[in-house]
Amino acid sequence: MILPKSNRLTSEQLNEVTAIVAEFGCKIQPIVGAVRTIYAIVGDERDELMINRLEGLDYVERIDRIQSPFKLMDKRSDLASHRITINGVTLGEELFVIAGNCTIDPKNPNYFYETAQAVKEAGATMIRGGVWKPRTNPYSFQGDVKSLDILLEGSRRTGLPVDTEVMEEAHIKLALDAGVTCLQIGARNALNYSLLRAIGRAVAEREVVVLLKRSIHMGPISEFISAGEYIAAFGNPNIILCPRGTSPTLDGYRNHPDESITPLLKEKTWAPVVVDPSHSVGKAVYVQAAALAAIAYGADGLCLEAHVSPSHGIGDDPKQALTPEVLAETIAQAKALWAIRRGVKVG
Ligand code: PEP
Ligand code: MN
Secondary structure: OEEEOOOOOOHHHHHHHHHHHHHOOOEEEEEEOOOOEEEEEEOOOOOHHHHHHHHOOOOEEEEOOOOOOOOOOEOOOHHHHOOOEEOOEEEOOEOEEEEEEOEOOOOOHHHHHHHHHHHHHOOOOEEEEOOEOOOOOOOOOOEOOHHHHHHHHHHHHHOOOEEEEOOOHHHHHHHHHHOOOEEEEOOOOOOOHHHHHHHHHHHOOOOOEEEEEOOOOOOOHHHHHHHHHHHHOOOOOOEEEEOOOEOOOOOOOOOEOOHHHHHHHHHHEOOOEEEOHHHHHOOHHHHHHHHHHHHHOOOOEEEEEEOOOHHHOEOOHHHHOEOHHHHHHHHHHHHHHHHHHOOOOOO
């Protein structure tokens, strides 16, 4: 990581450092912050000669070398001061909540519009709605691109930004062109390194956020953070890590709840953690307790499935979605617990 003396390198300076690192098989990836741009050295940055030559340049303040498989996502990285702000909520400073339908029903868009309104009234920051769906059964409803218009109409009606899952490069382009604020990489694709690279490349120059779910099959904490590094390596550090339960399941729950990994993630990475208890426990009746447990464990936010009439929902909604009343109560309780966790007096 190259930290320049000024807020950013001039194009001549950038060309010079790019030429130096290229001799050692590395590339430069600028990471543009609000005030300052820092320059990641992508590749093996262990060569002393390369570092000495860079340190010798009079416009370079210092070179930070982090020996970590995820040097950008690492807590010791200069990106540690990076903050993600969505619709006025800065993650880490205020409870952040995404809520909405698992799957938008393109034949009955009013369920989504009414849910979006209820999500707003419940105090969430962003609305979720599945347009394209990864389904275990190939004959189940796979989503419909028409739902993208419904998603954005829900955003216009409420004034809230939206999140949706993308499963292939074509989805990434469609979602970005439509104005989706948060692209979700689902549990099934969190180990799809070519998709992670594609999304990193696509979001590099944009003010958008990636919500990266934890794969059902991920074990070590570093495996999850390294998946985020694939995206960050292209220059957009707006990455949120989302534990959502793993396999094998805990008998009775849909997955093995993993909200307890939040403190372990936070020891290693600066990235915010937004827990999804809906997919973790898989049944609406267990979601509230799991959501509060996630906040107690230090999560920065929650991703919750909700529906105005869960039994009329499609996808996971009939089983997992919270009603507007339970959603509002869950968010209120999570906010109270958040305040307790931060040592703020309540009541
Ligand atoms: C979802 O968010 O509806 C979803 C399919 O999630 P996951 O990838 O965590 O299974
Ligand atoms: Mn779902």
